[in-house]
Amino acid sequence: MNHSLLLALSLGLLVTNAAAQLPPNEITAGIGLVDITPVGEVTLAGSPSPKKTSEVKTRLYVRALVLASGGTKAVIVTLDTLKYPVDLTVKARASIEKATGIPAANVIICSSHTHSGPLWPYYPDKLVTPITEAVSKAAHDLTPCTLGMSRGRAEGGAECRRVIKDGHAWNRWQLKPDESDQYPAEGPADPDFDLLAVRSADGKYKAILYNFACHAANNRAPLISADYPGDVELHVQKALGYAVPALFLTGACGDVNPIYSVRRDLFGEKLGGEILHCLERLEPVTKPTLAIEAREFQMPGREHPEFKEAEVARNWPGQLEHYRKAYTSMKAREQPSYLYFITGIRIGPDFAIVTNANELFCSIALGIKKQSPFKHTMTVEQTNGAHGYVPTSKAFENGSYETWFGEHSYLTTQAADIIEKESMKVLNKLRSEDPGR
Known part of the structure; x- marks a missing residue:
């Protein structure tokens, strides 16, 4: 057995013993940060007409939070990037397990979906090393902490971006500015969000974890930026008077924009x-035990994919060739099914996180939260993979680009139902196994 493995195992044993001796309201937590802000000019992802820039508005980070209780460790990683595909997620989770001894199944990796940074190929090893480094730092930073939870409501910033005009769905930006508010929104936006605060023994916050459902696409200027999650973190840090990491877990915002x-x-x-x-107004997390429920399965691909030429020509005529190429490219790479992860984390008796690997339409997550057996439930998208949009059945009927088969939409039209059912299985399993019930 090599020295690094012995060290990892001994560290794990020390954490387990320390956690077992903690008071009932405490947990051990560690934070790790790695700056991944580009140097020099880069192409910003997230647009059919990408822009290049070297100017930085807010810095980009990998943030990692490790929680440990009773021998169980959970890892929450947030990336300031548009998306992170499933094959790289598998590599990064394996690298984390090798470096720290924490099981890969206990790791969630969530992209913020910022449209103001480069994609993974920009980085030398496609972000695997920075992710592993951030988690390793967090694993070596474990100290006794207390947890608090709360729910907030931020209105007036986000809206459903799809409206119904003449029986068809249009994105608001495809209409004239004075026209976009004249038509009914296809679905809801969700102003409510859940929050978990990690507080050190000195009374300061060690980390803030929050989940909000809105595209990170508020920075419309050609600047490198973490978008509104970066602005939020700076606003909170300025008010508190010290630098506390704010880990943004992307809410279901496939159809919600600023x-x-x-x-x-x-x-x-x-x-x-x-x-x-x-x-x-934090409510303490009493008996903050941890539990993980990780599911791995094959998600079916799209049934009878076709190129919606008439629809594309009506809604987005200037991008007709772009979407024709996207269709042709995806058709060449099409698979019957795709590796898919859904992970649940229970933190204490009343707080849970459940993930999916898509840009999930907002109403789907609202259904999951409504049925959840937990008082606080974070429904987190763009996590442990990036499999494009998952619209509702109504959205498929109304059309528009989120539903068109291509790079951004290729899963079965039943994916929403599958994700909802599997998410509820995960949440109910976590609830049934809670020893504090």
Whole structure:
């Protein structure tokens, strides 16, 4: 057995023994940060017409939170990037397990979906090393902490971006500015969010974890940026007077965007301000035991994919050739099914996280939260993979680009139902196994 493995095992034993001796309201927690801000000019991801820039508005990070209790460790990683595919997730989780001894199944890796940074090929090893480094730092930073939970509501910043005009779905930006508010929204937006605060023995916050359902696409200027999650973190840090990592877990926002007509920095202020109010009314997490429920399965691909030429020509005529190429490219790479992960983490008796690997339409997550047996449930998308949009059945009927077969939409039209059912199985399993019930 090599020295590094012995060290990892001994560290794990020390954490387990320390956790077993903690008071009933404490848990051990560690934080690790790695700066991944590009140097020099890069192409910003997330647009059919990508822009290049070297100017930085807010820095990009890998943030890692490790929680340990009673011999169980959970790893939560957030990436300031558009998406992170499943094959790289598998590599990164295996690398974390090798470096720390924490099982790969206990790791969730969530992309913020910022449209103002480069994709993974920009980085020398496609972010596997920075992710592993951040988790290793967090694993070596474990100290006794207390947890608090809260729910906030940030209104006036986000909206359903799909509206129904003449029986068809249109994205608001495809209509004239004075026209986009004249038609009914296809679905809801979700202003509510859940928050978990990790507090050190000195009374300071060691980390803040929150989950909000809105595309990280508020920064419309060609700048390198973590988008509104970066603005939120700076707003919270300024108010608190010290640097606390704010880990943003992307909520179900496949059809939810920032309201572009409001002042750009207002979004960060609204959400950041509500996070500060949440910190003032935290409810303690009593008996903060941990449990993980990880599911791995094959998600079916799209039934009878076709190129919706007439629909593309109507909704987005300037991008007709772009979507024709996207269809042709995806058709060449099409598979009958795709490796898919759903992971649940229970933190204490009343708080749970459940993940999916898509841009999930908001109403699907609202259904999961409504049925959840937990008081606080984070439904987290873009996690442990990136399998494109999962619209509702109504959205498939109404059309538009989130439903068109291609790079961003290729799973079965039943994916929403599968994700909801599997998520509920995970949450109910976590609830049934709670020893504190």
